[in-house]
Amino acid sequence: MAGKLDGKVAIVTGGSSGIGRATAVTFAKEGAKVVIAARRTEEGEETVRLVKEAGSEALFIQTDVTNAAQIEALVKKTVEIYGRLDCAFNNAGFGKPIPLTERTEEDWDSEIDVNLKGVWLCLKYEIPAMLKTGGGAIVNMASMGGTVIAAPGLSAYSAAKGGVVGLTRSAALEYASQGIRINAVSPGLISTDILANFREEVLQEMTATIPLKRLGEAEEVAEAVVFLCSNAASYITGQNLVIDGGYTVQ
Template sequence: MWSSLEGKSVLVTGGSKGIGKGIAKGFAEQGAYVAVVARRERDAEQCAGEIRNSGGKAKAFQGDVSDLSSMNRLAFDVADAFGGIDILCANAGIFPNASLETMTGNEWDAVMNTNAKGTLFTLQACLPYLKQAEFGRIIVTSSITGPVTGYAGWAHYGASKAAQLGFMRSAALELAKYQITINAVMPGNIRTEGLDNLGEGYLQGMAASIPLKRLGSVEDIAHAALFLSSKEAGFITGQTVIVDGGQTIPESLEAFG
């Protein structure tokens, strides 16, 4: 679908499961070389192995996005293995639940360190290689939660996702001189392996609030990331793409008509 992605080197953080895994597989299907990054290399290897078994090109890497030295080492290893880094998908994120009354400073910091500071460190580590690419691309996985909507128990998560967007817009201005674009994908309710244990009734209830009457798939997010990473999207930077089946549009269930 996107021939300009063939042969490109793509680094996907949080790539071993969920949305990250879907993004990694999507790039591999377009002929890219995919670096699957996770905190545990065995998790990354499982995804990379699935990609290779399907005929794609992928390699597993271990990295901690909240540790700049870890990301510097990772970026060097990926560039050495694939001859550079063309596309960065800053997807790693955590979403623990904590109420406002009980949330500790350590719980707040853990989320911000991974979701917000992790985006900064990943970009900093990959930037020297992105500057050498034919066309550098950065895709940030944000969320509708925080920038658009709220969810009880996720105040720290929502704050981190809103922070990513503020970061992205200023970063777009600094990166423009290198012809590097940075954009964000904002998923709504996406069906990942983490939701399968909640039961079909719960999933149907979630889908009821979505105009398209289904949960999104990881492939839906991957398709948005693929477009924004393509050569054809070269005049788009500092922008957000909400992928939520219209979830954020109705003001109530009665608005469906």
């Protein structure tokens, strides 16, 4: 049976673990060739192995999303090897809880650079590559924290993720008439390595507040990203899809 993305080429940033890795594998299962971009080489190569195991072609390119030259090289290499770029999941990001007044300028800059500037740089170089072959679809990683709700200690993360949604909407309007759709996803509490930092009782308390009474799985976010990149979402652009088990509608 044909996949939703047969013949397509996709880039996934932050593809060395968690939601990025799950999305890379899901892209592969739907027929796309996948280029994984991340800073950690060993973990990135493991994602390549999993993508190939899922039946598709893959390549790892070590990339710092805050570095314009590296993003430009990532897109250029993708097009050189696979001939085109059709889909992208701009997923790389992180958040570190620090009280606002104790946050240094370096702390602030590092989170804004990865979470917001990095998405802008990806768009800056992905869009021209997609225009050369008639268009494409891009999904940016936002978060329920900063786009729907907020959390104390995550001022830079919340500001950046809110910025991602604004950036997504503006970019979507700029390129809609040229065949490029740009959306965002805002996951809630997802069962990834990041949650390993929480004590079990804290996780249980958090889970109890979710209407679906469970954490989300990385694969569930991945399925949403693939949907937004597929023709099934051909009339959707400029949207922020919240994937949180109902948490933020309470």
